Amino acid sequence: MNNRWILCAVALAAWSTYAVAAPDAGTPSVLVTQTALRQGSLPRTIEAYGVVQASAAASRTVMATTSATVQTLYVREGEAVGAGAPLMQLVPSPQTTAAYIQAQSALRVAEQLSARTTQMFAQHLATAQQLADAQKAESDAQSNLAALKAQGAGGAQVLRAPFRAIVLHLSASQGTVVSAGSPLLDLASPEKSILKVGAVPAQAMLVGSGNAARVTAVGEDQSWPATVLQRGAMIDPATGLVPIEIALPPGRFLPGEAADAAITVGQTQGYVVPHAAILVDDHGGTYVVQDDGLKARKVAVSIAGAHQDQDVIRGDGLNPSQPLVLSGNYQLDDGMSMRIEQQGKKGEQ
Structure with a gap:
């Protein structure tokens, strides 16, 4: 009987222990x-949106070097061209042609005067000063004609792309008469694009040159590493935001493309x-x-x-x-x- 009570007590203790330890x-x-x-x-980031643009350092405006008429256009806006590709052909305007002919005539007269003065000086019929003046007149006439030739006044000239580029804008159409210094077209290197974004002042103050960023084109999932080039020091009155320029990896974005930038400004x-x-x-x-x-x-x-x-x-x-x-x-x-x-x-x- 005692053994039966002992076994019951042990079983009861074991059951109580299990009830406490197990759910x-x-x-x-x-x-x-x-x-x-x-x-x-984790990286602390700010979000900013903007548009891909050509870097100012990688852009060039081709201008007319003299008064001329646009005879032929070889490119269109948005077209990619290789280095040395023809862009347009210019022919001198009537005024430029007249100036070139006058310069040729002035050089012939100056050469003849210089030759006669040299002979007279050898015969002691002209002074050294007269010879020097004649030679200077000849040199000036040569320089004037050379300058007009360099400007394209001597005949039709073909303007060519100075580097591999995208034609951003055409300022002149075929048949247009342009004056010296007039813009003809804008070029940009596709290898050096930037993303120009805007940020509210409180966030922009956290951004500095060299900050890392991830840029994603609108509508795309893939993001690309980028670097902040500079942060503006004033608010753009047109947007009310502080402009920030971000250098993009070559060949990943097109000018005019909208994109989102996540700029890392610290750690949380x-x-x-x-x-x-x-x-x-x-x-x-x-x-x-x-x-x-x-x-x-x-x-x-x-x-x-x-x-x-x-x-x-x-x-x-x-x-x-x-x-x-x-x-x-x-x-x-x-x-x-x-x-x-x-x-x-x-x-x-």
């Missing part, structure tokens, strides 16, 4: 996955967590769920920063020794039991 089979639990809560940092410190760990309550507050001995513990947090699919969170109630619940967290409330999903058993319910 009640009748208590519902939620299957979850977890991750450790770790301190870290805190707990770095996957975005899936953050939930929003009925009042709009953000919170996460931690594992307190297989019991759910909801912790209110603030989001200090975000980058791609990660966030930096802060909260006085966060306990770095307690794992952070990822999947299944939306089903949990304070004190609810949970069980951890084991690898290879993702189909368990």
